[in-house]
Amino acid sequence: MGFALGEQLDITQVMDIKERLQAELEQSDSLLIDGSAVSRVDAPGLQLLLTARNLCQEKNIKWQWEGASSELVGAARTLGLVEPLGLNGFAL
Template sequence: MGFSLGEQLDITQVMDLKDRLQAELEQSDSLLIDGSEVSRVDAPGLQLLLTARNLCNNQSIGWKWEGASGELVGAAKTLGLIEPLGLVDFAE
């Protein structure tokens, strides 16, 4: 089972998600991210994901997407973050 981002990936959820991601990174050497339920996303949410992904890359922690909603992919595309976030397989 992957690490679920839930329905909201926005500024209202960033601190909670940051804490959950930190705890997950301390316990695992790889992350399977599930963004398939994301229906609301904003720049702070994407910034948190980018920071987490960069941290994983720097610490040789695996990062793989289990799923990504159209809203998540669309927001990442708008900000030019498809490749940096590793969402290429989900982009049209």
């Protein structure tokens, strides 16, 4: 089942995305993340993703990216989070 992040992955959306992610993780043993529409991202948004990815690893839930925008990858690169978030395949 896919999980679309939407256009904003910033502090204004963190709580909503967190609730959606929690619900998704309770229902599935895999998570397909689509970040291709993300045009605005900040550190709290990336922190939420990193926390969710770490939780998935702890609970043996498969985490996979369907897509990632250049803005998302660029922000992750700036903070040194490309590898921890599993965005290696999207980083050029």
